[in-house]
Amino acid sequence: MSSNKTSVLFVCLGNICRSPSAEAVFTKMAQNQNLDLVIDSAGTAGYHTGAEPDKRSQAVGLERGYSFKGLKCRKVTPEDFDKFDYILGMDNKNISNLLEICPKGHEDKVGLFLSFADLQEKEVPDPYYGGKKGFEYVLDLIEEGSKGLIRQLQDNQLDCYNTNE
Numbered sequence: 001m002s003s004n005k006t007s008v009l010f011v012c013l014g015n016i017c018r019s020p021s022a023e024a025v026f027t028k029m030a031q032n033q034n035l036d037l038v039i040d041s042a043g044t045a046g047y048h049t050g051a052e053p054d055k056r057s058q059a060v061g062l063e064r065g066y067s068f069k070g071l072k073c074r075k076v077t078p079e080d081f082d083k084f085d086y087i088l089g090m091d092n093k094n095i096s097n098l099l100e101i102c103p104k105g106h107e108d109k110v111g112l113f114l115s116f117a118d119l120q121e122k123e124v125p126d127p128y129y130g131g132k133k134g135f136e137y138v139l140d141l142i143e144e145g146s147k148g149l150i151r152q153l154q155d156n157q158l159d160c161y162n163t164n165e
């Protein structure tokens with residue numbers, strides 16, 4: 001990003017279920033901690049470009065108080081690897097897709113989102129073809145990953161404190 005704020009890009013396949021949910025959850029948690037970050041999400045595929053997040057993701061997220069307002073699906077671009085400090089995939093396939101298009105020298109920005117959580121589960125599973133329980137579970141994992149990432153940013157004392165308040 002042109003600013004020097006710490007920036008995080010969440011990535012899944014379609015950018016309509018997992019990564020926009022991660023964007024919504026992490027945005028709220030960062031605001032609650034007064035962290036001033038650049039936060040976005042994108043998909044490795046462009047099937048749903050321009051679409052709003054999946055209604056089922058929105059329904060379970062809204063029940064927990066997260067906002068999906070204004071979120072629109074987009075595909076990852078090569079420029080994202082310049083712009084973002086953390087490029088976090090939901091599963092191992094997202095990581096391999098990201099590394100295929102990652103410009104040389106930026107590979108260390110790419111990692112699994114749940115590596116920040118203290119969980120057995122290492123990937124956020126794709127809920128698209130399942131039921132509501134799968135969407136709830138995705139949100140449980142995303143909340144844990146987000147808490148861990150916030151802790152990491154705070155421990156590193158990165159330049160992410162909002163000094164305007």
Ligand code: 4NP
Binds near residue numbers: 015017127128
């Ligand atoms: P997401 O879920 O990667 O969490 O956004 C999916 C959304 C759409 C499709 C697959 C996964 N799809 O095949 O259309």
